[in-house]
Amino acid sequence: MVLTEKQQKVLDLFEEMEKNGHEQVIFNYDKATGLKSIIAIHDTTLGPALGGCRMWNYKTTEDAIKDVLRLSKGMTYKCGVAGVTHGGGKAVIIGDPKSEKSDELFQAFGSYVETLKGRFYTGTDVGTVGMDFVSAGKQTKYLVGLPEEYGGSGNSAVITAYGVWKAIKATAKEAFGKDSLAGLKIAIQGLGKVGQCLVKHLHEEGAKLIVTDISQDNVAEICQQYPNIEAVKPEEIFSVDCDIFSPNALGAVINDETISQFKCHAIAGAANNVLAEERHGDMLHDKGIVYAPDYVANAGGLIQVADELQTYNKDRAFKNAGLIYDILSDIYQISRVKNIPSYKAANILVETKIEKIGKIQGKFTGK
Template identity: 60%
Template sequence: MDIFDEMKERGHEQIIFNYDEETDLKMIIAIHDTTLGPALGGCRMKNYESQEEALDDVMRLSKGMTYKCGVAEVDFGGAKAIIWGDPEEDKSKAMMRAVGRFVETLDNRFYTGTDVGTYSEDFIYSNCESDHIVGLPESYGGGGNSAIITAYGTYRAIKATAKEAFGDDSLEGLTISVQGLGKVGYRLLDHLHDEGAELIGTDVKEEYIERAKEEYPIEIVDPDEIFGVECDIFSPNALGAILDDETIPQLKCKAIAGAANNQLAEPRHGDKLHELDIVYAPDYIANAGGLMQVADEVIGYNEERVKQQATNIYDILLEIYEVSNKKNIPTYQAADEMVENDIETISRLKTNYVEK
């Protein structure tokens, strides 16, 4: 991979490689676009197969954050951090302190917090070293578990998607298959069950499956089978890049809406869903609730304000679907165009000098 060619193609401003010998921290921070403000994005920990895989993931995720910030109408740009390591074996308090110190070197350019493989409690230690940590527990001045509001926003996205696909936003009687029963997927089940949806689920972790079975009437299938189950709406809430040449032909649903990041392996897979008349909720809109919460922490967290912002995901998606239908373009393209136009407009406004 030629890093500079990749940065030019994907629109990145900065890639920072960080290493701490004492804790064996291997961390990459990717800052995509700061037109809207300082960059904001979670810190993921995963045992990647290679440096190339880690770099590709952080670049994909950080670009998604630019679009997510744009659609959420928060004054932040897009970024992401990844820690290369096993979150169950390699993570330590000292390592998370090292994370905080590296974040602080960027001097108000980057804010970060929890993501896949990390938890709000981990960042208590990062917060000791940096003033640019978000997603902290309430007892430390944060908004608490961002998975809760993310799940609520995803639920609102599913309702909007049901309205587009079936003409009614009620989920009663609909069969919804949920891939991933962890942080967000588990909490999403509560909203879906309360509305009377029939639930099918899967996860790679047995403890998540058992927890879901204990609390909800849910049919469990093997992870590889989830794509081909008969359902009305498929909700991906695990890792990304799961909609590809192999999985799309298996789908037996009318719509897709979930919280996983970067669900399309490539943009052309969004084109394929459009051709198949499968309504697709762009993931960075469906999962924007968590971003709304952590962005609000920077200005002074207000739970009611964030709940209203997440509620509005419903209306944002209906607008996207309207544009998609009017122009006969895939929903991901309609969403991207809307965000890009907004960023371009704000960029022009910022040419006017304002003394601070």
């Protein structure tokens, strides 16, 4: 039997799902609003899937599929390492977030989230903001990260930066034998909401900071607020002679081109998917650069929105985000004992946890 091109694409998608362990991929189209959305549920062993909704002007549908599959799998690992009772999921909306948003579009999206009846909870991500989900909330209750005035926990950048600060301290302990950042030279790539909050923590602890951002306004604002901070051009940040490099902008910044430029001893930041490929994590290990796996370091925001689902308690959320320090310490120990890259050690930690909890939940409890 000869498969048509359309049949072959379906077969390829199932192969991707099988390879990466995805449970479900849902394609949603709404004629009235033009909504084109994909929801991917990776693994629900730990509980209902949780993950943000990204709106992006993807060049092709295939690009959107690849992104939602990759991101949803990452959320399973982030939920697992953060200790929340959720699995991994993600949603993407295909469209220009600057010109194609509307109340009706997000209501349509919310209606499709509602059909999953709690298998998937979602909220803000790249290209979306809290008010988008106020619109979606007119059609579904399975949302997190709403603005405070609408019953949510509000801006997650503050707790994300707090968790990254703890991750940097744990990484400093592994690389230099002590977790004090006083006097350490830290290069910060990205001065968005998280990066700006992170600068405050690091500056207050006495670190020497070198910063960059594609927005000169962001750089100027930080340098005005902290006059002793040095700024460099975006393309220069990778080759800065520093103790710790902190990526807080785009992903895939650890790649063949940048690794040869690094003059740091450790890497820890808030950016997602900073390894262009897993082999780049192997290369960092071989070079003796301590690397904080991104989904561990930046788990603070996830911890906050997951806490909403049991009535948000700020103190509890920050307490749990502070545990990122201990989690990373365990990961570094596994890395040392097994002599494997830290990203592999983190994966082992999460996969072992998911396997054990899966067995626990598989027991008959008399219900």
